[in-house]
Amino acid sequence: MSKIIAIANNKGGVGKTTTVAALAYAWSAKGYKVLLVDLDSQANLTQITSPTPLEDIEMTVKEAIAYGVQPPITRLSKTLDLIPSGLELSNFENEVAGVSCREFLVSDMLNKIKSNYDVILIDCPPALGLLTYNALVAADHLVMTATADSLSYAGMLMIGGLAKRIRENPRLNPELKTSAVIVTKFKSNKLTNSFLQKIRDEIGPALIDPPVREATKIQQATAFRQSIFQYDPDGNATKDYQAVADALEERLLKD
Template sequence: MAKIITIANQKGGVGKTTTAVNLAASLAEAKQKVLLLDFDPQGNAGSGIGIREEEISIYRILSGEFPIEKGIVREALENLDFIAADRNLSAMDAELAEEENKNFLLKEALENIQKDYDYIFIDCPPSLGTLTVNALTASHSVLIPIQCEYYALEGLSQMTDTISMVKDALNPDLTIEGILFTMYDSRNLLSQEVVKAVQEHFSDPIFKTIIPRNVRLAEAPSHGLPISLYDNSSTGAEAYRKLAAEILEKDIAY
């Protein structure tokens, strides 16, 4: 039975999609059966593995046009399946405004395929709305990437408040998988200060792995490849491999 992990932060530009794509690919490389679900109308997760557009998107699945099984791109990468987003997702807040069960649509859809995977990752839009609430309601845990910059603490506080609200109202079993530092530059005093401040002020789990600022990691999406296939020996690839190992180790221990 799959562990469902939402990757979310209400602040944009924090490495959310980069983490969704590369963590999913690293776990697939480690022989785990993984599903990556693009839940962001921008569709960047698909681009990161070389998929530009699919006829059957998660929007059409949640709208009831197709069962979820029809929307799965099998073996987009070895051991990694994919479900695409499309721009119509941005209209779901308005379309579902009167739906009584609107926050549970994704949870109900994933129940039909959860047994087929070890991990399901949901890449969320950088906002709090029906999409993010659906993802949090459907998930076992949330991975929160934060960029090592001045406004990181504010965004993290907002995200943890949102998780608490969803936990209280919709998904009492929801936990924080961990806080992940991204775009870290060891030469930059600010990066070091952000890490220290989070460690001092937040009691939530923090990953030991830190994702460095890395040119090859930034280049990989333009080639439609995760970093493990674009440059397997880069510091970015090694970091996401370590993150995957950290998650596997924790789940085995659990």
């Protein structure tokens, strides 16, 4: 049965997109059929994975969720597909303002295609708006990424609160689980260690420990539109992401 995983934090720059790309690569390389859904109008995930330049992409996730048409699926490899995003998604909330049941638009889109996949990874925008709401209504699992600082920590608590409200509403998604927190871009010092400990105390076993270390190779890999597993196979952050992918595979994909 396919699993839908939303990667979220309403703070930007905390490693959501990088984590989605790393998990997709690690799991699709193992033979899982993976679908990526880019729900961010900044389209970073689309830019780093799609062979088609952003300006040449004719149809994006926006048409599929706003108008209910068949989702545009780009094949990235034998076991990896992408539903791309684009700037037009930034107007989504206004466009669907009068649509009924607009919390279920992403869920409705995924219901048509989810049987084709083992796992669907949704890259959420850095906001608590309707798109993130839709992602959490559609998801089996919420996975949060965070950096070890106060603003990212606050963002994590806000997403956690939103997930709780969605879970407590029987018409929305009572099955939603807050399954993991991944600390990214970690550079050990007194302050970051105290935040890591705070997250450890608060989140308990949902925290994936140890965190993913900061590595400039990650930014370089992004710039070259390569997976970190190809660009820097022996790097620290690559090893960290492999461990994260293995831990999450055990927790989320094998039950």
